[in-house]
Amino acid sequence: MPATIPAIVFIGGGPRTAGVLERIAANRPEVFAGPLQIHVVEPHVPGSGRIWRYDQDPGLLLNSMAADITMFTDASVECEGPAAPGPGLAEWAAGVLDTSILDVPDFPQQLRDQLRSLTGATFPTRQLQSQYLEWFFRRTAKSLGRSVTVHRTTALGIAAVDGGHEVELANGRTLHADIVVTAVGHTDSRPDAVSAGFSDFAARHGGYHAAPSYTTDVDYSPIAPGQDVIVAGMGLAFVDLLVLLMEGRGGRFEETDDGGLRYLPSGREPRLWAGSRRGVPYHSKISSTLRGQAPGPLRFFTAAAVDALLDAHGELDFREHLWPLIAKEAGYYYYRELLTGSPERGAMEWEVFAARYSEVDWYSGGRADLVAAAVPDRGLHLDLERLDRPLGGVRFAGHQDVQDAVAGYIEDDLALRDSPDHPETLALFLALLHVYMEVGRVVPAERLNAKSQQVIHGWWHGFFSFVDSGPPPHRLRQILALHRAGLLQFLGPGLDVAADEATGRFRATSPQSGVSVSATALIEARLPATSVARSLNPVLSSLYRSGLGSEQQLLTSDGIHSTGKLLVSSGHHLVDADGRAQATLFGVGPGTSGWGAGAFARPNTNAAPFRENDALARTILGLARDVAARATITPEPAAVGKS
Numbered sequence: 001m002p003a004t005i006p007a008i009v010f011i012g013g014g015p016r017t018a019g020v021l022e023r024i025a026a027n028r029p030e031v032f033a034g035p036l037q038i039h040v041v042e043p044h045v046p047g048s049g050r051i052w053r054y055d056q057d058p059g060l061l062l063n064s065m066a067a068d069i070t071m072f073t074d075a076s077v078e079c080e081g082p083a084a085p086g087p088g089l090a091e092w093a094a095g096v097l098d099t100s101i102l103d104v105p106d107f108p109q110q111l112r113d114q115l116r117s118l119t120g121a122t123f124p125t126r127q128l129q130s131q132y133l134e135w136f137f138r139r140t141a142k143s144l145g146r147s148v149t150v151h152r153t154t155a156l157g158i159a160a161v162d163g164g165h166e167v168e169l170a171n172g173r174t175l176h177a178d179i180v181v182t183a184v185g186h187t188d189s190r191p192d193a194v195s196a197g198f199s200d201f202a203a204r205h206g207g208y209h210a211a212p213s214y215t216t217d218v219d220y221s222p223i224a225p226g227q228d229v230i231v232a233g234m235g236l237a238f239v240d241l242l243v244l245l246m247e248g249r250g251g252r253f254e255e256t257d258d259g260g261l262r263y264l265p266s267g268r269e270p271r272l273w274a275g276s277r278r279g280v281p282y283h284s285k286i287s288s289t290l291r292g293q294a295p296g297p298l299r300f301f302t303a304a305a306v307d308a309l310l311d312a313h314g315e316l317d318f319r320e321h322l323w324p325l326i327a328k329e330a331g332y333y334y335y336r337e338l339l340t341g342s343p344e345r346g347a348m349e350w351e352v353f354a355a356r357y358s359e360v361d362w363y364s365g366g367r368a369d370l371v372a373a374a375v376p377d378r379g380l381h382l383d384l385e386r387l388d389r390p391l392g393g394v395r396f397a398g399h400q401d402v403q404d405a406v407a408g409y410i411e412d413d414l415a416l417r418d419s420p421d422h423p424e425t426l427a428l429f430l431a432l433l434h435v436y437m438e439v440g441r442v443v444p445a446e447r448l449n450a451k452s453q454q455v456i457h458g459w460w461h462g463f464f465s466f467v468d469s470g471p472p473p474h475r476l477r478q479i480l481a482l483h484r485a486g487l488l489q490f491l492g493p494g495l496d497v498a499a500d501e502a503t504g505r506f507r508a509t510s511p512q513s514g515v516s517v518s519a520t521a522l523i524e525a526r527l528p529a530t531s532v533a534r535s536l537n538p539v540l541s542s543l544y545r546s547g548l549g550s551e552q553q554l555l556t557s558d559g560i561h562s563t564g565k566l567l568v569s570s571g572h573h574l575v576d577a578d579g580r581a582q583a584t585l586f587g588v589g590p591g592t593s594g595w596g597a598g599a600f601a602r603p604n605t606n607a608a609p610f611r612e613n614d615a616l617a618r619t620i621l622g623l624a625r626d627v628a629a630r631a632t633i634t635p636e637p638a639a640v641g642k643s
Contacts, residue, residue: 007178012049014048014133015048016613019600020620021038021040021148022136022140023081023616024038024144026073026081030082031622032621036147039151039175041151043153046137046141048133050186051186058127059244060126062126063123063285064285065121066093066119066123067089068603069124070602079611080615094118151173154538156538164176165180178624180584181588182574182586183587185590187537187540189531191211198497208229208522209523212526215525220523225268227521229521230506230517230523232524234276234279234280235282235526236470239281251268251269261474261477261480278390278493279491282469283413283467284414285472286425287417287419288417290427291341292423300332301326309321309322316449316452317452328361330384331367335371335375335382338380346374348373353370356370380424391512402513406490407483433605439595440595445570493513496510500518506519506520532550551565552565588612595608
């Protein structure tokens with residue numbers, strides 16, 4: 001029987017696929033060095049994909065500094081495969097200018113300008129990031145020789161056939177696959193009942209409604225200059241929205257003589273009324289550097305600690321068992337930097353504090369007493385509950401009180417996070433980042449109760465994003481400038497939006513603040529909630545209809561709840577409608593039940609996505625080896641018997 005070359009189809013060609021391909025290339029010599037057919041199905045440019053594509057407003061930025069971005073699996077990554085260090089975004093950019101390692105005809109002038117001004121502390125444009133990601137993909141594909149074929153089209157569906165699967169493409173082709181990996185990233189879904197109701201309401205009353213979506217893909221042109229617009233959500237999508245509706249319409253910011261920022265409107269901007277659950281934007285990224293003892297490995301939230309909890313309780317509850325460890329870890333990082341980097345602010349030696357701190361529980365009075373004795377200034381005490389809900393319990397006297405409270409909160413946040421005087425905020429950032437990267441590895445999802453799985457994917461992810469994944473500091477300064485210019489008003493926390501049939505207008509109210517406003521336009525500034533059942537992605541829809549894939553279901557005391565995520569096993573195998581893990585079908589990325597860890601990461605952090613990419617690549621190569629081995633087995637001739 002002639003040898004068969006194993007066929008691997010990646011559906012989606014963004015940075016997650018590029019990362020897995022790099023790990024396939026790195027692990028081939030050890031696991032399976034035979035020939036491969038690798039197909040990458042991606043309608044956009046491979047490497048950047050849809051979300052990170054070049055064709056975006058040049059004002060849109062990453063929320064990470066250039067020095068904090070890499071696609072390479074460096075020596076810090078704990079994985080079976082070999083490390084393969086390479087340039088992060090900052091080093092790559094320097095190489096583009098100095099050695100022309102990127103050979104792109106007619107390289108845009110605006111990107112050349114961005115490259116010349118880039119430093120490790122720069123928050124780069126998404127356009128520039130697209131070039132780094134696309135370069136990484138080309139480099140990786142080249143390292144795989146002639147194995148990789150890119151199909152610039154959309155995958156429509158996956159069907160099981162004898163000997164593997166078939167992937168139907170929009171260009172009329174059908175690909176045979178021994179192994180399929182879905183890595184479709186953030187996808188669109190049909191609106192849920194509430195958003196669909198808002199869209200119907202706006203259509204009937206001649207208003208405007210933008211359902212949750214990727215901000216840069218929404219058409220905001222129907223919004224008129226000076227029009228009042230309710231904005232539900234103050235996260236990263238909100239920050240992008242401000243770029244598009246303000247500077248994107250011709251306005252500009254300028255520095256004032258006192259070092260402040262002023263917005264000069266073009267006259268084409270709408271007036272925005274923004275609110276959310278918390279009522280404030282995400283915390284600013286941090287510009288300080290650590291001054292104290294260097295952070296070591298996690299001390300409390302460890303695999304050994306989690307194993308001990310599992311031995312003691314069998315099934316874990318996030319709030320009762322895991323959060324106290326996470327909170328204690330955060331406090332340890334925070335106070336270590338405060339007491340060793342700014343000892344003048346403390347009243348206790350770090351070694352004494354650390355020994356006593358290790359013996360107390362997070363929720364005990366002993367911990368609070370210890371902190372009070374070590375740090376006299378109560379304003380420097382770490383309050384994670386207050387950090388999560390900064391306006392919780394605050395009473396407001398009226399509209400102006402809300403404006404002053406939110407603006408004051410933003411100013412205080414900048415004073416803490418965009419100042420060299422408070423490096424303890426960076427220590428807290430690093431603690432939460434390291435814990436976030438470890439959760440998926442040290443906490444078996446099947447050993448969490450169903451409520452805790454909801455909490456991890458819901459509250460914990462949201463809290464981490466709010467504290468660690470916020471915008472660059474200058475974006476918060478721009479928010480204040482827009483507020484002073486009268487183009488942005490704050491509604492407060494606990495935002496509730498309703499459609500008023502009597503007036504034909506949307507009404508937004510914050511019961512806590514008492515502020516209420518009506519408008520004919522509503523923007524839900526957030527990504528759509530993941531829903532395989534409502535997905536507009538044809539492959540996800542196909543998987544759900546055929547039963548090859550399923551939504552994650554959680555059984556809680558309130559009944560069965562769907563998370564909307566594509567259910568995968570711990571090894572990223574798709575789980576079908578009958579609960580069976582599919583040996584040769586895989587799913588990775590934010591729309592799966594696997595712990596989402598991004599596609600690129602900070603260098604030298606043992607980043608979770610790189611660990612996951614390596615493990616998945618080795619699994620894929622092992623399957624490919626098996627496919628090739630089966631194809632080369634020659635059946636023995638049947639024995640001839642005598643009658």
